[in-house]
Every structure is written in structure tokens, then in C-alpha cells.
Amino acid sequence: MAKKRNTVRRRLLAALLLVVLVGAGAGWWTSRTWMPDRTRYPVQGVWLSDDDGSVDWRFLRAAGADFAYLTASEGAGTRDSVYAAGVEAARLRGLQVGPVHVYDLCAPADAQAANFVTVVPRDPELLPPAIALDIDSRTCPEPPGEAQMQSELTTFLNQVEKHAEKPAILMVSRGLEKQYHLAAMIDRNLWVSQDFIEPGYAGRPWVMWTATKRLRLHGASGPLRWVVVQP
Structure with a gap:
């Protein structure tokens, strides 16, 4: 038994x-x-950098990408080597394009703005510049205080927006928003990030959302960050 x-x-x-x-x-x-429901989010796209490897823009367009944000610069000295080629290739496939600057909390605002404008020409057809803001201990082991951070970021935004001739979008991470409260302090459209579930950490409505960083599509060598626009 x-x-x-x-x-x-x-x-x-x-x-x-x-x-x-x-x-x-x-x-x-x-x-x-997984991709967000297109009936709920009609406008969708992708955020790419040279770390993502090669992509076939035909397949991205066929998968439903209406726009592409491309990383142009990082901090005070790093520039994306394929930014200009990416802009041209995306436009050839009918996608709108916008530039991203990855902001370094420890680098001077003037130097970061100069880096961005060196890579991104003045172009009225570009989407508003997006500023990726996160806490990264590798590039900034001792982040500045709230007042200093906001002052430097404001200086940076003034210079970049004068060059772009349109307001920037703040791409704020959950950790950075918790520490610096930018959504309440700086009046710009917000770009938030969280896989699969709409995030509420910004405390006010967002305009763009990185809905997944894991999407695999034919024509891309690695996982993609898929982005939607709030209708």
C-alpha cells in the first residue's frame, strides 16, 4: 500500500x-x-541605439513601427556612430524619427548639450528630443543633490531646446523620479518605462511609454524597446 x-x-x-x-x-x-493593443495605442514605435545591433527597417515597419527614437549622444563625450545612418534608413521606410540623449547626472550640462548638438543637426522634421534620465552608479557614483541636479538639467534643456526649436521629452526612470521628483518640478512631457503594465510612478499623465524591453522581431538581432504614444 x-x-x-x-x-x-x-x-x-x-x-x-x-x-x-x-x-x-x-x-x-x-x-x-507581446505588444500593446493597437486599438488602444494606435501610434507605436521603437527606441534604438547602436548597442541593439543591426535592424532591418522593412520588418520594423511591417511589425507596426510608426516612429523610431535613436540614441544620438550620451553624457559629455559619447556619440552614437550609426545615428545619422539610422535617421536616413528609418525615413526611407516612412518612419518619423527623433533623437535621444542619455543624460549623465555627473557631467556638466554645457558639455552634454554641446555633445548633443554636434551629433543632431537642426531639423524641423525631427520629433522632439528625448532626454533619458536614470541613476547609473557606473557613470555617476555620487549623484548630485536635488537642487543642483534640477539646475544643471534646466541649463541643458534650455540649450538643447533652443537648438531643436521644440520642447524636450523627459524619459524618467522609476528610481530617478523617486529621488528627484522631476515630474512635479519640471514642466515637460513625460516618457515612462515598465514592462507590460502601465506605470503610475510619475504621478501625472505621461505621453510616451516603453511598454516592453524584451520584444523579439524578425529583422532585429536582439530584444527591442517597444514604445507607445498616449492617444
């Missing part, structure tokens, strides 16, 4: 393990293919 009970128990455990594995596999696959 005991032997029979042990056999039944093993079979139940095996069946349970199979269910878990199947569920995990389905979840993994869903995370790689």
Missing part, C-alpha cells in the same frame, strides 16, 4: 512539474512577442 501511495505521489509531482514548465515556457514566449 505504501509503495502504491509513493508511486501516486511521484506521478502527481511529475504532472505538477510539467504544468509549471509549460506555464513558464508560455510566459517566456509571451514576454518575447
Whole structure:
């Protein structure tokens, strides 16, 4: 009798393990293919940098990308080597294009603005510049205080917006918003990020949302950051 009970128990455990594995596999696959509902978010696109490797713009367009934001510069000295080529390729496929600057909390605002305007020409057809703001201990081990950070960022925005001739979008991470409260302090459109679930950490309505950083599409060598626009 005991032997029979042990056999039944093993079979139940095996069946349970199979269910878990199947569920995990389905979840993994869903995370790689999930895209926001287009009936709810009609305008969708992608944020790319040279770290993402090569992409085939035909497939991105066919997958539903209406626009592409391309990283142009980072901090005071790093420039994306494929930015200009990306702008041209995306436009050839009918996508609107906008530039991204990855902001360094520890670098001088003037130097960062100069880096951005060196890479991004004045072009009225470009989408508003997006400023990616996050806390990165690798580039900024001792982040500035709230007042200093806001002062430097304001200086940077004034110079970049004068060059672009349009207001910038602040791409704020959850961690940075928690520490610096930019959404309440600086009046700009917001770009937020959270996989699969609409985030509320900014405390006010957002304009753009990176809905997943895991999307796999044919024509791209790695996972993509897929972005939607608030209708």
C-alpha cells in the first residue's frame, strides 16, 4: 500500500512539474512577442541605439513601427556612430524619427548639450528630443543633490531646446523620479518605462511609454524597446 501511495505521489509531482514548465515556457514566449493593443495605442514605435545591433527597417515597419527614437549622444563625450545612418534608413521606410540623449547626472550640462548638438543637426522634421534620465552608479557614483541636479538639467534643456526649436521629452526612470521628483518640478512631457503594465510612478499623465524591453522581431538581432504614444 505504501509503495502504491509513493508511486501516486511521484506521478502527481511529475504532472505538477510539467504544468509549471509549460506555464513558464508560455510566459517566456509571451514576454518575447507581446505588444500593446493597437486599438488602444494606435501610434507605436521603437527606441534604438547602436548597442541593439543591426535592424532591418522593412520588418520594423511591417511589425507596426510608426516612429523610431535613436540614441544620438550620451553624457559629455559619447556619440552614437550609426545615428545619422539610422535617421536616413528609418525615413526611407516612412518612419518619423527623433533623437535621444542619455543624460549623465555627473557631467556638466554645457558639455552634454554641446555633445548633443554636434551629433543632431537642426531639423524641423525631427520629433522632439528625448532626454533619458536614470541613476547609473557606473557613470555617476555620487549623484548630485536635488537642487543642483534640477539646475544643471534646466541649463541643458534650455540649450538643447533652443537648438531643436521644440520642447524636450523627459524619459524618467522609476528610481530617478523617486529621488528627484522631476515630474512635479519640471514642466515637460513625460516618457515612462515598465514592462507590460502601465506605470503610475510619475504621478501625472505621461505621453510616451516603453511598454516592453524584451520584444523579439524578425529583422532585429536582439530584444527591442517597444514604445507607445498616449492617444
